[in-house]
Amino acid sequence: MDAPTPLPSLIRKKRDGERLEDAEIRSFVRGVTEGTAQQGQIGAMLMAIRLQGMEEGETLALTQAMASSGRTLAWPPAWHGLLVDKHSTGGVGDKVSLALAPALAACGCKVPMISGRGLGHTGGTLDKLEAIPGFRVSQSPEEVTAGAPPRHRCPQMQHILARVGCCIVGQSAELVPADRVLYGLRDVTATVDSLPLITASILSKKAAERLSALVLDVKFGEAALYPTQESARELAQSLVQVGTHLGIRTAALLTRMEQPLGRAVGNALEVLEALECLEGAGPPDLRHLVTALGGVLLWQCGLAAGAEQGRERLARALDDGSALATFEAMLGAQGVPPDTARDLCAGTPAQRRQLLGEAKVCEELPAPQEGWVQQVRALPVARVLHGLGAGRARAGDPVNPRVGAELLVGTGQHLRAGQPWLRVHHEGTLGAEGRRELQDALRLGPEPPQDQPPLVAETILPSGSLPGPCRDSQ
Template identity: 55%
Template sequence: MSSIPELIRKKRDGEKLSEDEIKTFIQAVTNNDIQECQIGAMLMAIWQKNMVGTEIAALTREMMTSGEVMLWPEEWKGLVVDKHSTGGVGDKISLVLAPALAACGFKVPMISGRGLAHTGGTLDKLESIPGYNIQQSTAQIHTILSTVGCCIVGQTATLVPADRVLYALRDATSTVDSLPLIAGSIISKKGAESLTALVLDVKFGGAALCKDLASAKELAQLLVSTGNALGMRTGAVLSRMNAPIGHCVGNSLEVIESLESLKGNGPEDLMDLVSSLGGILMVMTGLVSDQSEGKKRISEAVTGGAALSKFQAMMEAQGVAKETARALCSAHSDYYSVLRRAKHQRELKTQKDGYIQDVDGLLLAEVLHKLGTGRVKAGEPINHSVGAELLVSLGQKVIKGAPWLRLHYDERAPTTEQLDALQHSLTVGPEQITHHSLVAEVLLP
């Protein structure tokens, strides 16, 4: 059996690691039989020399089996599905999609994460709801899926422990953007959920990890091939991520917009992406023959109210008081009777006549992050009430002085420089530009 230094040397020199060698490395990580500096050295060697498909599949499989792999009842066969997004601004897709899928008969054990850098985290959004408990054991997840059909939770202590070690050190060693390590991290966690099908929302654009379609497609194809190699039917959507999705950015504001979407009042771009991702899962599980029929089923689950009922039941199953869940899901909800509202609101005005051509989601999110929507240091609290509402839509005609953004903030008031940055995030021009659907391309297995 090769020693850890030999494995590091081998990968450093660009050689291919065998399945047994990768297993030796991951077991050492899991059992704490390896020095932290050695893990960092291996991560940097992988970042520099890359991995071939068989290495990536082996790495992902060993990470997946480093802890508990979930088991489901036989009667759920073919119905356990999930979705993963590479992160964006205003991306509250999971909050609408998970209950919509449950309303269509699927079981959705959605294990989500917190915000990273400028991108919002699904768990942070849900924790703005009083009582919502993201920490659920495997037994509790099973119970919630049995009774509700969906849950949105954090990673359990026993699930993919190797990933927790590697992920922390990837951040410390500047190897976060290694494609093999990205694939291993994402797919191992989804594989441990024992899914029938997985759909990936791989974003590209100014506010995304991948800045262009070509790099997003490369990542998507790697994730799809790795997922399918593990026995999950895996597909992907390549979606545009420049302007924010929908109209709201910020934790509690995105919960409100998600609830409005579940009540049939969702923005067109958000609902198109929700139905596209859900439609692909329906095709991959064989429930429908084509994506258009799948999109229709997902849309009907939302507009008919079944998805809203599932979201209410999920909240209650994860610790939210019945009165609170009912208040949020009522037809004419006073959201701020439940959710905390920021102390201050300030509207920004357009500075000339014209058409809304663009909103720079990255610039907007970076300012909001500094005002409290995100964490400067790992583990620090965030302000759930901070955020922004877009009062205009792409392509809309506006006149000078019309309000275009409502900023929600507390003690951290925006500086002059931050207000200038927000104004620079808006592009108003003399011509109306055609805006494409968020979905640019679909990759099916």
Template identity: 60%
Template sequence: MSSISVPGGEDVFQFRIADVIAKKRDGLALSEQEIRHVVKATMTGQAQDSQLGALLMAVRLQGMNPEETLTLTREMVASGCVLKWPEEWSALLVDKHSTGGVGDKVSLALAPALAACGCKVPMISGRGLGHTGGTLDKLESVPSFSSQQNPEQMLEILNSVGCCIVGQSKNLVPADKIFYEMRDVTATVDSLPLITASIMSKKVAESLSALILDVKFGEAAQSSTIEEAKHLAHSLVNVGVSLGIPTIALITNMDTPIGRCVGNSLEVIEALQCLEGQGPDDLRDLVLHTGGYLLWLCGRAGSEKQGAEKIAKVLSDGSALQCFRKMLEAQGVKPDIARSLSSSTKLGETSHIEELKVPKTGTVELIRARPIAEVLNALGAGRNKATDVINHSVGAQLLVRVGQHVEEGSPWIRIHYEKPLLQDRQRQTLQNALSISAQPAFIPASLIRDVIYAQCKKEEYGASVRREREIS
């Protein structure tokens, strides 16, 4: 048995982990003190792996109410250090988080674009696992790029460049690392309160002024339906606002790859196209609107539309590209490589390049993202466990787009790979990812299907949350 003192010191409560497990197993809400005790016991090793696994499963089956989820997030933040920034940056610190997708290179263009607009972007990103790609894996296809930067180095980079994209340090929300590893082996990764606490604890620890979340739905997303995505988005947004960070979420579709490229080095090149004011329309649309909402949230634009116009300007005039190059140089890339990097640069080549052909004449109705990503993952572009080594050069280029008329026998996808070689069954999987219709295909104007705010009027949102933060 172990004990903790309730803030105020007037009482000391005794807790047993087994009793906390039983309480949640029976569908009861855990108190703030019980959740604090569980996190502390996890950090000190007092909670056995079997106990933590049992509790996570109980949470997965019984859920948590908003107060429990908020408390869990807060206690996970308290398990480690919180980043501190100069006071004059208090309204400039912004970040974005995506729930994961295929071809999602938005962060690569967004962070430097925001920096070029005067923001400070301490972006803490992750690696790919399974069919979803990771921002750090993409950047590490650039020779000598280092994602490991301590808080002092981050401060220096933000001061000189305005943005950095780094991995989570061991002192930042260490409880999340323990919880996540246990969730991964206990089939509890998809628990909404655990997802919320994991995502938001890291963002709260960044001491942000504003946060935007890209919550995806579709066949290649964690949430298969838009209803599931909205449920998660509301949970994330409410925790962020409750902890003093102006937060909104975009609900975006993840059935078709974003842009034309999938695979680490190919996605960096496509992000550079966007930073040069070009690139695929769907990628540019996401960068403009995500950045626009963030500039509005932190008070650097009067509306999302004005914010998007500012992002468009720094993409077209080259200032966002210069910020990206400076960030690479500050994070270890040799100056001559960083300063000359452009969409015409080749970042690694593979010995095998193969094109697959359109099976019949018609209109491209759908290009399914998940099977493409899974084949590339098997060819070495991704990992199934954290220790897997990836090949940054493996990837695919889509040569057609949804809504395009295509002729039988024309190429529609180009695969770059080494070993293992592409198998016939994988070729068939890729061919099945392409859906051709005899009728014209419906093309949505944007991948963004909804915007989720906390419970107040949109026009009052950013200002009201900022006031609450100042008061607290």
């Protein structure tokens, strides 16, 4: 173990723009994990990193130190090359993981997806799944691999992956504990937008999963973490470069987040829409993004000859029912009663709504005038729903899974004055201000909109290479 370095000297060094050595970074992370570093010292270091940045080598060392701060997952050797995951930087109506994980498993991958909860106006995958009665996002930490070292024990996840092929769970307290401390302090120290800190936070958890391949959905636009494609590209390149150095086949897609993804926003409503996608139907933009991200992963794992062939294979899993069957099996493995899982996956839309529960109030907003839909802005919709209980202002706040909205129109559609364009589900009072903000989300014009830019704006691959296979195709 490296000799500890006094934190004030490390803070001073980074404050002055000097490069931290790998051992110094490990010393800082060890102080964070063991509790010997004071909160003021940690905050000062975070601000120094935010202001001075980090070289790629420093970011890599920080990521590795954070990944090693707790337990790492261990998998059977036969799964080598097939372990994949996806991460999104967060958006509105983003229910991609719910369809992507089972579709990838149906294609032969192993998907130990560790997801998060929503915060602010962005939704969280765990909150969506908890709208399903009985679904457990936490799995037993008991050891299932006999004789495994304590730091490499595999939780109940391995049983689920062996039976089903995928699981979607929350981060355990033992996985990357350094990130839990740093993540909590970044918000109160105004260092959330630091590129090296974002990179290390995302990739340390993926490194602890011991993945073979990773695809990142880096969103940009009004309702995204990054407003411009250029700023999103900078993050994507950092993630891809560091992920590749960690030994993970990494690629990133830059995707637009100006409008909600799909037609549904809100936890229970998004589950219903994800089920439509798993049946081979649903909104075209959702299906497009699911197959685009999955196609890249299948290519990276050698289960498809290229990204386009991977997209076609994933689409077949959606269309032939195998992805839906895998989703049902995953629900059962994660605590959903068999009857509930079956009825949710095989039931009618009305039966599904009854299972998930419906809000007390359902009201439709009329178009204020005649015109062609140019855009439905995601951010105002998300903000109003957040205020009605669909989101949380801080970690630990409860959410109401029944609160949400359904878009009744799409870009390029002609609306008559007074024609309903949005259906809002809530259990309080929308109010005049909420209605005004929602009406401002609808952008109408006298003429049909011009050609819309593609949802996937750019694909970022490792520098100087293409994402080749992790294993030989069988």
